[in-house]
Amino acid sequence: MTFREDGAAALEWAARYLDRVGDFPVLAQVEPGDIRTRLPAAPPEHGEPFAAVLRDLDEVLLPGITHWQSPRFFAYFSNSAAEPGILAELLAATLNSVAFIWRTSPASTELEALTLDWAAQLLGLPSGWHGHIEDTASISTIAALAAAREANGGRVVVCSEEAHSSVERAARLLGLETRKVPLDGEFRLDSAAVDLTDAAALVATVGTTSTTAVDPVPALADACEAAGVWLHVDAAYAGSAWVCPEFRWSKAGGERADSLVVNAHKWLFTPMDCSLLWTRRPETLRAAFSLVPEYLRTSDEAESLSDYGPALGRRFRSLKLWAVIRCYGREGLQKRIREAVRLAEVFEGLVRAEPGWEVCAPRAFSVVCFRTSGSDAENEELLTRANKTGELFISHTKLDGRYVLRVAIGNERTTEADVRRAWDVLRRTSGRLSKSA
Amino acid sequence: MTFREDGAAALEWAARYLDRVGDFPVLAQVEPGDIRTRLPAAPPEHGEPFAAVLRDLDEVLLPGITHWQSPRFFAYFSNSAAEPGILAELLAATLNSVAFIWRTSPASTELEALTLDWAAQLLGLPSGWHGHIEDTASISTIAALAAAREANGGRVVVCSEEAHSSVERAARLLGLETRKVPLDGEFRLDSAAVDLTDAAALVATVGTTSTTAVDPVPALADACEAAGVWLHVDAAYAGSAWVCPEFRWSKAGGERADSLVVNAHKWLFTPMDCSLLWTRRPETLRAAFSLVPEYLRTSDEAESLSDYGPALGRRFRSLKLWAVIRCYGREGLQKRIREAVRLAEVFEGLVRAEPGWEVCAPRAFSVVCFRTSGSDAENEELLTRANKTGELFISHTKLDGRYVLRVAIGNERTTEADVRRAWDVLRRTSGRLSKSA
Numbered sequence: 001m002t003f004r005e006d007g008a009a010a011l012e013w014a015a016r017y018l019d020r021v022g023d024f025p026v027l028a029q030v031e032p033g034d035i036r037t038r039l040p041a042a043p044p045e046h047g048e049p050f051a052a053v054l055r056d057l058d059e060v061l062l063p064g065i066t067h068w069q070s071p072r073f074f075a076y077f078s079n080s081a082a083e084p085g086i087l088a089e090l091l092a093a094t095l096n097s098v099a100f101i102w103r104t105s106p107a108s109t110e111l112e113a114l115t116l117d118w119a120a121q122l123l124g125l126p127s128g129w130h131g132h133i134e135d136t137a138s139i140s141t142i143a144a145l146a147a148a149r150e151a152n153g154g155r156v157v158v159c160s161e162e163a164h165s166s167v168e169r170a171a172r173l174l175g176l177e178t179r180k181v182p183l184d185g186e187f188r189l190d191s192a193a194v195d196l197t198d199a200a201a202l203v204a205t206v207g208t209t210s211t212t213a214v215d216p217v218p219a220l221a222d223a224c225e226a227a228g229v230w231l232h233v234d235a236a237y238a239g240s241a242w243v244c245p246e247f248r249w250s251k252a253g254g255e256r257a258d259s260l261v262v263n264a265h266k267w268l269f270t271p272m273d274c275s276l277l278w279t280r281r282p283e284t285l286r287a288a289f290s291l292v293p294e295y296l297r298t299s300d301e302a303e304s305l306s307d308y309g310p311a312l313g314r315r316f317r318s319l320k321l322w323a324v325i326r327c328y329g330r331e332g333l334q335k336r337i338r339e340a341v342r343l344a345e346v347f348e349g350l351v352r353a354e355p356g357w358e359v360c361a362p363r364a365f366s367v368v369c370f371r372t373s374g375s376d377a378e379n380e381e382l383l384t385r386a387n388k389t390g391e392l393f394i395s396h397t398k399l400d401g402r403y404v405l406r407v408a409i410g411n412e413r414t415t416e417a418d419v420r421r422a423w424d425v426l427r428r429t430s431g432r433l434s435k436s437a
Numbered sequence: 438m439t440f441r442e443d444g445a446a447a448l449e450w451a452a453r454y455l456d457r458v459g460d461f462p463v464l465a466q467v468e469p470g471d472i473r474t475r476l477p478a479a480p481p482e483h484g485e486p487f488a489a490v491l492r493d494l495d496e497v498l499l500p501g502i503t504h505w506q507s508p509r510f511f512a513y514f515s516n517s518a519a520e521p522g523i524l525a526e527l528l529a530a531t532l533n534s535v536a537f538i539w540r541t542s543p544a545s546t547e548l549e550a551l552t553l554d555w556a557a558q559l560l561g562l563p564s565g566w567h568g569h570i571e572d573t574a575s576i577s578t579i580a581a582l583a584a585a586r587e588a589n590g591g592r593v594v595v596c597s598e599e600a601h602s603s604v605e606r607a608a609r610l611l612g613l614e615t616r617k618v619p620l621d622g623e624f625r626l627d628s629a630a631v632d633l634t635d636a637a638a639l640v641a642t643v644g645t646t647s648t649t650a651v652d653p654v655p656a657l658a659d660a661c662e663a664a665g666v667w668l669h670v671d672a673a674y675a676g677s678a679w680v681c682p683e684f685r686w687s688k689a690g691g692e693r694a695d696s697l698v699v700n701a702h703k704w705l706f707t708p709m710d711c712s713l714l715w716t717r718r719p720e721t722l723r724a725a726f727s728l729v730p731e732y733l734r735t736s737d738e739a740e741s742l743s744d745y746g747p748a749l750g751r752r753f754r755s756l757k758l759w760a761v762i763r764c765y766g767r768e769g770l771q772k773r774i775r776e777a778v779r780l781a782e783v784f785e786g787l788v789r790a791e792p793g794w795e796v797c798a799p800r801a802f803s804v805v806c807f808r809t810s811g812s813d814a815e816n817e818e819l820l821t822r823a824n825k826t827g828e829l830f831i832s833h834t835k836l837d838g839r840y841v842l843r844v845a846i847g848n849e850r851t852t853e854a855d856v857r858r859a860w861d862v863l864r865r866t867s868g869r870l871s872k873s874a
Binding site: 003004006007008010011012013014015017018027028030032033034035036039041042043044045046047048049050052053057061062063064065066067068069075076079080081083084085086087088089090091092093094095096097098102103104105106107108110111113114117118119121122135136137138139142146165166168169170172173174175265271272273288289291302303310311312313314315320322323325326327328329330331332 | 440441443444445447448449450451452454455464465467469470471472473476478479480481482483484485486487489490494498499500501502503504505506512513516517518520521522523524525526527528529530531532533534535539540541542543544545547548550551554555556558559572573574575576579583602603605606607609610611612702708709710725726728739740747748749750751752757759760762763764765766767768769
């Protein structure tokens with residue numbers, strides 16, 4: 001085996017995959033267990049060539065891949081692993097840095113701090129915030145809520161009914177209760193209904209998972225400030241849109257957050273995993289996680305980013321984000337964000353123009369919630385059948401108790417033709433359903 | 438920009454890096470802030486070619502890299518990102534799967550389960566255990582201790598004074614107390630001193646970070662069973678050695694663990710991050726993390742591995758471990774583990790044969806703890822000066838209050854010549870210190 005030859009084959013596999021990713025069925029068309037049963041139950045005694053891995057990737061694994069990189073992946077939050085980010089992951093794995101303290105990887109630690117500052121500038125966040133990377137928003141939320149618990153000793157996490165499930169999971173892990181606040185008429189947290197009694201933290205969502213609704217952060221920041229409650233802003237999806245000034249209305253109040261998360265792997269074109277967590281109270285995160293008491297710290301000590309979250313070992317995750325920002329620039333990021341939103345507008349227009357279909361929630365960014373006038377069961381059947389065509393992958397949510405379809409745009413490969421094709425598939429599938437009913 | 442051209446350049450960078458990784462100063466010879474000040478304080482407005490990223494990687498970042506892939510990286514636990522694992526990370530980033538539920542990436546979910554079964558077979562773990570991957574042992578420990586808390590409601594985590602710091606961090610996060618048990622004469626947890634009052638879990642370490650001591654797991658398993666306490670076995674480092682039958686003495690009692698962690702990114706030649714967590718009580722992990730109550734589960738539902746740990750989003754981490762196991766086979770893994778242990782024996786022999794030097798702890802695997810007969814300050818100065826030569830990187834620990842040097846062998850590139858060269862550097866540096874004293 002030589003690294004150059006095997007590497008060239010792996011690279012060619014990757015290049016060919018990206019060339020034809022739009023041709024695969026977007027949602028894997030397999031049943032549970034199909035993939036596993038096609039692989040040997042026992043590990044090999046002797047080594048095999050890397051070519052065997054690539055062969056099985058094609059022949060065995062590929063049918064079991066749901067193609068997140070497909071231009072017609074419209075489920076959950078559609079994302080992109082941009083090419084500079086993919087190649088940066090190759091480099092990070094080659095270096096295999098483990099940045100648990102500064103000297104085990106000075107470049108990783110310092111590039112992470114710098115890249116988070118760059119990202120803060122791109123998104124228009126206050127200068128001077130402390131930023132670091134966690135793998136997922138789930139872990140970022142755990143870090144933020146642990147700091148909140150440390151800060152004021154409260155036992156309750158307050159969030160809306162539309163907050164991401166990871167908030168409740170994190171609260172449970174930390175031994176905190178979750179108090180759900182009802183929504184206003186547009187799927188936002190109703191600030192008039194907030195009760196901060198015994199609260200450690202309030203989580204405001206900018207871009208909820210269901211509808212991308214934006215909670216009223218300025219009013220919530222007032223309430224948190226008055227009550228001494230930690231304000232965590234979950235902008236995991238929508239925060240990336242702040243790279244464009246026209247979407248910064250949704251950032252209002254965010255500058256008053258104690259902590260704020262944006263997932264670069266959601267809509268900032270960076271491969272999984274890259275969750276950006278900022279705080280204006282880094283000493284509180286450190287107090288929650290570091291085993292070195294604050295009074296023993298010296299100012300000349302180089303910073304260890306592992307002091308700000310639950311994991312000690314840290315991959316060189318900043319390299320991919322840095323590569324994407326370098327290769328796209330502010331302009332390139334803006335162009336891609338704007339195109340995704342434009343395409344969502346196009347899709348929304350198609351739905352609105354079609355009798356028997358409705359848009360079910362205000363569209364703030366690149367996600368459209370919609371359904372036909374049929375029953376919940378009919379809409380669910382429509383989703384199942386449309387996904388089975390392999391031509392697209394969409395997911396659903398429940399709004400006011402009704403089954404609602406979602407189209408989330410965010411892959412940088414998605415074109416207007418892809419969006420129109422998805423709409424055609426949905427309309428055709430719906431038409432067939434009506435006939436067979 | 439074309440992916441094939443940029444990719445070829447990135448691959449060539451990686452190949453050249455690995456060709457010459459032994460030539461770099463192992464420990465980065467920079468001061469805090471050196472790297473960051475050499476990079477622009479603001480992000481670019483316009484995109485740059487990927488070649489600019491590679492250029493800065495060479496010119497700016499490389500001096501700030503501590504070379505974990507160097508054959509003379511002997512600090513902490515020396516590890517390896519093997520070539521098949523590196524290339525698998527390129528493929529995983531290309532696919533960009535996010536496996537939070539089965540259908541979002543059936544191949545990732547099923548390959549992860551299969552690969553963990555393969556690894557269990559290679560290490561001689563009981564069949565039928567449930568395995569999944571977390572990013573680090575820190576997070577695996579959080580998952581295990583959350584399950585323990587769920588299982589019996591205890592409020593205390595019991596471990597030895599030599600248990601990894603991540604145990605105390607995880608306990609704190611979960612709102613549990615840590616109770617440290619004293620050591621016996623060989624840096625192992627003294628089972629006679631265990632007090633399990635109010636305990637949720639006992640963490641036994643197989644291969645402590647300081648000396649790779651092996652706690653008396655069979656006796657601890659008896660105590661846990663009698664008291665209804667969760668037994669978590671931290672075999673993050675030494676568990677990989679079980680691929681060789683001659684090291685399975687250290688596995689005794691491990692089959693009675695409720696959960697057990699082995700870090701494939703430590704000594705199983707897999708790039709960061711790949712922490713393998715097994716449990717014989719998967720329903721308890723699920724109860725701790727899933728928001729779906731157990732009574733609502735149906736048997737025909739495909740398993741979601743995000744139900745077993747704190748993070749919802751999950752990278753395709755199994756691909757790199759699978760690639761390494763495929764390309765090395767049991768035989769290749771055994772050969773590399775045995776060679777690391779043999780080289781540690783060689784180093785131990787050199788220390789033992791040299792007047793004025795001593796071995797400070799029994800050597801169980803591939804780590805040697807040693808020092809000169811000089812003062813603590815002299816040994817510390819020796820470490821600083823030796824690391825400053827750039828010829829090697831070693832770290833230290835404290836044993837019985839004394840400053841002790843550690844040589845940890847585990848990089849697959851390390852040869853006997855590297856070990857002898859490291860010893861020469863240490864002896865020469867020590868000689869110069871004596872003369873200047």
